[in-house]
Amino acid sequence: MDPTFLSATDLASRLRTRQIGCLELLDHYIARVERLDPRINAVVVRDFERARAQARALDARSDRSAPLFGVPMTAKESFDVAGLPTTRGHLAAKDRPATASSIAVQRLEAAGAVGFGKTNVPVDLADWQSYNPVYGATSNPWNTAHTPGGSSGGSAAALAAGLTGLEIGSDIGGSIRVPAHYCGVFGHKPTWA
8 A cells, every 4th residue: 555645534544543653654764854855855854753753753642533643744833843944945044943822833733733844935935936045946746847836845845745643734814735736745724704
């Protein structure tokens, strides 16, 4: 069974029933990042060893009831993840790690997800492409001469290339919807209510 393009709910189900191990699935996605991402440049901040430690701990747990139990995921670079930089594309912020994770990241981790990296964005999340002077440009995995869109372009490219099991982006004026369309993946912008 190739888990690459299974839904997050399917992955969580297989992890809960031990059809695949948390570390085994995480290492599957990490191997894809290491093999495929050099030409795409979607996962620009990597946190592999901390994620592996979390996956090992989950593999040892008997309570597997969390809805996203063990699902490897990445987050848009603009979300704070404790210990990792949040630059929003600004060079001045590249050496300043966040001291706490954003509420969205905290909730995903509480639901059992295993974060292992952050995906590229344009400067200030304000463009229809995903280039910044910190991490460079992200390419569309279907045609690397094209953009994946923005501002959640790294997010959509990572999903389309099968580099992650789940991704969180953000959207005010199309920042999830446009990259999802450009990369051929499902993107959802929930309502405020």
